[in-house]
Structures are given as structure tokens and as C-alpha cells.
Amino acid sequence: xxxxxxxxxxxxxxxxxxxxxxxxxxxxxxxxxxxxxxxxxxxxxxxxxxxxxxxxxxxxxxxxxxxxxxxxxxxxxxxxx
Numbered sequence: 339x340x341x342x343x344x345x346x347x348x349x350x351x352x353x354x355x356x357x358x359x360x361x362x363x364x365x366x367x368x369x370x371x372x373x374x375x376x377x378x379x380x381x382x383x384x385x386x387x388x389x390x391x392x393x394x395x396x397x398x399x400x401x402x403x404x405x406x407x408x409x410x411x412x413x414x415x416x417x418x419x
Contacts, residue, residue, distance in 0.1 A: 353380040354403045357387075359396040377402060 355371040374380040380402045387393050
């Protein structure tokens with residue numbers, strides 16, 4: 339966690355925890371659970387949530403995505419069908 343007067347550096351990684359139930363490929367049903375400072379923190383969140391209603395039915399639905407602060411993640415544009 340950042341101290342009150344600490345500014346995150348642009349080369350710092352963050353970890354986004356998503357939950358996407360199986361069978362929802364292409365559907366916009368993903369849930370952004372949280373943004374964490376380490377992969378360990380994201381994994382600990384999964385452990386806290388995996389037995390909760392809904393999550394327990396889709397144990398493989400958790401996804402951790404690593405991102406770099408200050409860097410674009412979607413640079414190619416998109417096409418809507």
C-alpha cells in the first residue's frame with residue numbers, strides 16, 4: 339500500500355482481479371473485483387471470495403491481469419459487431 343505522501347512510479351505493476359464465469363465468452367459479464375499492489379494480494383482476495391455465493395459455482399472464473407501504471411493496455415482500437 340502507498341503511504342499518504344508516496345507517489346506510485348510509472349514502472350510499477352498493478353494486479354487487476356477479474357471474475358468471469360465459465361460459459362460467458364464474449365458476454366460482458368465480467369466483474370472487476372479489485373486492483374492490488376501485488377500478485378499475492380490478488381491471490382489472497384481469491385481465497386477470501388472463492389467460497390462465497392456465486393463464486394463457488396465457478397471456481398475457474400478468477401483471472402489476475404498484470405498492468406503497468408502509466409501505460410496504455412488497449413492500443414489497437416476495436417471493432418463492434
